[in-house]
Amino acid sequence: AQKVTQAQTEISVVEKEDVTLDCVYETRDTTYYLFWYKQPPSGELVFLIRRNSFDEQNEISGRYSWNFQKSTSSFNFTITASQVVDSAVYFCALSEQGAQKLVFGQGTRLTINP
Amino acid sequence: DSGVTQTPKHLITATGQRVTLRCSPRSGDLSVYWYQQSLDQGLQFLIQYYNGEERAKGNILERFSAQQFPDLHSELNLSSLELGDSALYFCASSPPAGGLNTETQYFGPGTRLLVL
Numbered sequence: 001a002q003k004v005t006q007a008q009t010e011i012s013v014v015e016k017e018d019v020t021l022d023c024v025y026e027t028r029d030t031t032y033y034l035f036w037y038k039q040p041p042s043g044e045l046v047f048l049i050r051r052n053s054f055d056e057q058n059e060i061s062g063r064y065s066w067n068f069q070k071s072t073s074s075f076n077f078t079i080t081a082s083q084v085v086d087s088a089v090y091f092c093a094l095s096e097q098g099a100q101k102l103v104f105g106q107g108t109r110l111t112i113n114p
Numbered sequence: 115d116s117g118v119t120q121t122p123k124h125l126i127t128a129t130g131q132r133v134t135l136r137c138s139p140r141s142g143d144l145s146v147y148w149y150q151q152s153l154d155q156g157l158q159f160l161i162q163y164y165n166g167e168e169r170a171k172g173n174i175l176e177r178f179s180a181q182q183f184p185d186l187h188s189e190l191n192l193s194s195l196e197l198g199d200s201a202l203y204f205c206a207s208s209p210p211a212g213g214l215n216t217e218t219q220y221f222g223p224g225t226r227l228l229v230l
Contacts, residue, residue, distance in 0.1 A: 033216045045204060045221035047116070091157065095216045100208075101147065101170055102219060104157040 002027050004094050006105035013082055014113050021077045021108045023092030029053075031097035034068065034075045039089040039107070051075065082112045117141065118222035120205050126228045132193040135225045139186055139207030145169070146188040147208070147219060148180055152201040163188055195229045202226050 003026040013019050025034065036048040049059060051068050059066045063080045079086055089109045093102040117140035127133055139146050148160040159172035163182035174180075177195075182188040192199060203226075206219040 035218070037221070042223075043202065043226070044116070044223045045206075047218055047220055050218045097216060099170070100145070100162055100211075100216060101159040101172055102149075102157075103159070106156050 002094050002096060002099075002103040004092050004103055004105035006090075006092055006108050008108045009106070010109045010111070012111040012113060015084055016081050018078060018080050019082050019110065019112075021079075021090050021092075021110065023075045023077065023105060025073050025075065025092070025094045027094060027096055029096040033095045033097075035093040035095070035102065036066065036075075036077050037091045037093065037104075039091065041088070045091070048077075079110075082110075084112050084114055086110060087112045116220040116222065118205060118207050118220055120203075120222035120225050122225060123223065124226045124228075126230065127195060128230055129195055129197060131195050131229075132191065133195065133227065135190040135192070135203055135205075135227075137188045137190070137205030137207075137222055139188070139205075140209075140220055142209060143207035143220075144186065144210050145208045145217075145219075146182055146186070147206040148174075148188070148190050149204040149206065149221075150201045151204060151224070152198075157204075160190070192227070197229050200227055200229045 005024045032053045034051045038046045067076045089107045092105045119138045144165045147162045151157045160174040162170040180190045202224045206221045208217040208219045211217045
């Protein structure tokens with residue numbers, strides 16, 4: 001069975017601090033896909049990144065970076081030099097090959113204080 | 115803006131009533147997915163349609179049904195509404211997948227349903 005765990009329910013930091021959001025997943029498949037989505041206060045879900053299980057390269061996009069480690073079944077998300085606009089709920093999600101549906105973690109509410 | 119549109123944005127109704135939520139996918143996307151976001155259950159997959167046919171079913175109640183029309187828009191019908199059906203309902207769409215690949219799902223802005 002698929003499962004995604006985001007153990008951090010809420011994180012609060014001061015602007016310009018770096019912050020890492022943890023994501024641990026469970027799957028029996030060898031081929032799967034991992035995602036991060038952002039849900040700002042306005043409520044929509046914004047796609048951030050997609051990673052397949054064969055690509056363990058870390059990715060950096062501006063102030064955002066992702067660390068994928070199959071050995072620990074983790075796909076962590078780091079925001080460098082956080083800004084108030086980064087305040088949102090962040091969801092990690094998993095999809096097994098061919099399954100199409102996304103299984104989401106419970107989300108981490110990130111608050112960046114000025 | 116993801117390109118996925120959902121109407122209405124907000125819906126307030128009473129217990130026992132029936133409502134219809136509408137979704138238009140991004141241009142070129144054949145798959146439509148419905149998800150429910152509630153405080154106690156989190157984000158849960160309800161159902162997927164691909165080019166008009168039901169492809170996968172999740173935790174969708176029997177009181178709920180969906181369909182995808184020839185123009186690829188989809189509707190989620192919720193009937194005999196209960197207080198616990200109050201939630202944010204998301205529609206997502208994805209492009210055609212090659213083989214068994216999983217494509218990225220792009221989400222609409224959601225419909226916030228309040229059942230009183």
